[in-house]
Amino acid sequence: MNKVINYLDKLYPNPKPQLNSNNSFEFLIAVVLSAQCTDVKVNKVIKVLFEKYDINSLAFAKISDLEQILKPLGMYRKKSIYIKNIANKIIDNNYIIPNNMKDLIKLDGVGRKVANVVMAQLYNKSCMPVDTHILRISKRLGIANDKDNAYIVEKKLVTVFSESKLNKLHLQLISFGRQICTARKPKCSECELKDICIYEKKS
Ligand code: SF4
Known part of the structure; x- marks a missing residue:
């Protein structure tokens, strides 16, 4: 988990929500x-x-x-x-x-x-909203099982990561899922999590 946090902090030190709003x-x-x-x-x-x-x-x-x-x-x-x-x-x-x-x-x-x-x-509550990117990445990294639904994955993520990291981690995982651990053709060769990643080992 530390490796995931450190890598995502390096990739996305200041993640921001992508939706615009004035209030x-x-x-x-x-x-x-x-x-x-x-x-x-x-x-x-x-x-x-x-x-x-x-x-x-x-x-x-x-x-x-x-x-x-x-x-x-x-x-x-x-x-x-x-x-x-x-x-x-x-x-x-x-x-x-x-x-x-x-x-x-x-x-x-x-x-x-x-x-x-x-x-x-x-x-600013500590939460882990599980979208399609977070579901996929959690399973690839072996944090969750293939059959786990979004609710189970949420429960696992809030258990294994420290509460203080969750909000930032949520935004980081979305960016990571959009840019590197994409649904099709993830960029595993450039990903620093490949030595701990189940998907990469299976591949
Ligand atoms: S090694 Fe590949 S599948 Fe695993 S987390 Fe990195 S990009 Fe995703």
Whole structure:
């Protein structure tokens, strides 16, 4: 685990979230919209969305108007309904974004991964949101088993890595998964984890 941490610290000393936002509400919406979409696409859509709406006007927006803006994203019909409902719920909650898993997952379109991202980035809580990159890397490194689902992988990661490292590690692993330990043709020859990596040994 130390080797993983040291290598990722060397590669990505100051990892930053890739989603753009001007406030907590925009960040929450951006994370919800990012399901099964690239951050680049979400950032383009978010810019258009929040030029036209704020939380109050979004709560009364026409779904058909939201669909036009969200169309470049996957599941844009569902997401249009989700974000309108979220705006209404956050207004009902005195404009406060929940800071815990139990209340966050009550919001439309918010599952465990999105809730963990929000808690980590908005409230600086130690969390490990497991996305497709983190799932894949954890299995390749042998931290998790092939059959483990995202929830099990999350539990294993929070057990083996120290709590203080988790938020930074989450961002580092995403960058590592995008740039080096890619789904297809990972760049193992240049990766300094290859001597501890199960995938590389199997290959
Ligand atoms: S050796 Fe290859 S598969 Fe293993 S962590 Fe590095 S890039 Fe990923």
